[in-house]
Amino acid sequence: MKVQVRSGEMTDSELPDWLIPPPEGFHAEDLDHLPGLPAHTELIDGSLVLVGPQEDFHTLMLYLLESGLRRTVPADLRVRREMSVVLGPRQRPEPDVVVLHARGIRGPGVTAYRAEDVVLAIEVVSPESEERDRKRKPQLYAEAGIPHFWLVETCEGHPSVNVYELDATTRAYVLSGSHQGRVRITVPFDIDIDLTEIDRL
Structure with missing residues (x-):
């Protein structure tokens, strides 16, 4: 899997560990323990939602x-x-x-x-x-x-x-x-x- 980022592409091995969900998805309490999680990250339907810049x-x-x-x-x-x-x-x-x-x-x-x-x-x-x-x-x-x-x-x-x-x-x-x-x-x-x-x- 490749992920598009502004500076180019990242492969699976380059992705931060917290970005890869467990098979059953993330749980609510995981947001308190994932290292390096960006501020204001949400959890919806077991998936992390990263929030963009505010207008x-x-x-x-x-x-x-x-x-x-x-x-x-x-x-x-x-x-x-x-x-x-x-x-x-x-x-x-x-x-x-x-x-x-x-x-x-x-x-x-x-x-x-x-x-x-x-x-x-x-x-x-x-x-x-x-x-x-x-x-x-x-x-x-x-x-x-x-x-x-x-x-x-x-x-x-x-x-x-x-x-x-x-x-x-x-x-x-x-x-x-x-x-x-x-x-x-x-x-x-x-x-x-x-x-x-x-x-x-």
């Missing part, structure tokens, strides 16, 4: 969402960004932002959260991860029972936030609103985020 919109959107959520988050909840969540034995994606129960933070050395502690998962769509952000990851979050999900996209250079709630019967998300300019909602708690602030960051 400016993505970075600014994360800052805006994090600061906006922190303004009104209740005392028993916490806001975190770019931390992985264990959804199952072979599922450990990394949402861009999560809101979770404070009880789910089990100390400063924690490297991943549990799905049952997450109240809201947010994905900001990137060109290299469109399929995962729009399809597979929301499916996994819903199947794991995370009650709220936001999908953030750019529309003509401006943010658009699609808000979803979990249908407990079908274990699938249902769109409850699309927001441009401002996100003002009351679930999972009172949230008011001026999306136009992104132009002033």
Whole structure:
């Protein structure tokens, strides 16, 4: 097998050991033990997903969402960004932002959260991860029972936030609103985020 890289080609013998999966695929806990694993590597369906460079919109959107959520988050909840969540034995994606129960933070050395502690998962769509952000990851979050999900996209250079709630019967998300300019909602708690602030960051 040969792998294309920017500087040419690599053969199997030149690949780092952590890049070659075991026959059954990787498990969630493997991400804590693979040496040399790049930051923000995700595990989806037992396969490692290496994340590409972020665009400016993505970075600014994360800052805006994090600061906006922190303004009104209740005392028993916490806001975190770019931390992985264990959804199952072979599922450990990394949402861009999560809101979770404070009880789910089990100390400063924690490297991943549990799905049952997450109240809201947010994905900001990137060109290299469109399929995962729009399809597979929301499916996994819903199947794991995370009650709220936001999908953030750019529309003509401006943010658009699609808000979803979990249908407990079908274990699938249902769109409850699309927001441009401002996100003002009351679930999972009172949230008011001026999306136009992104132009002033």
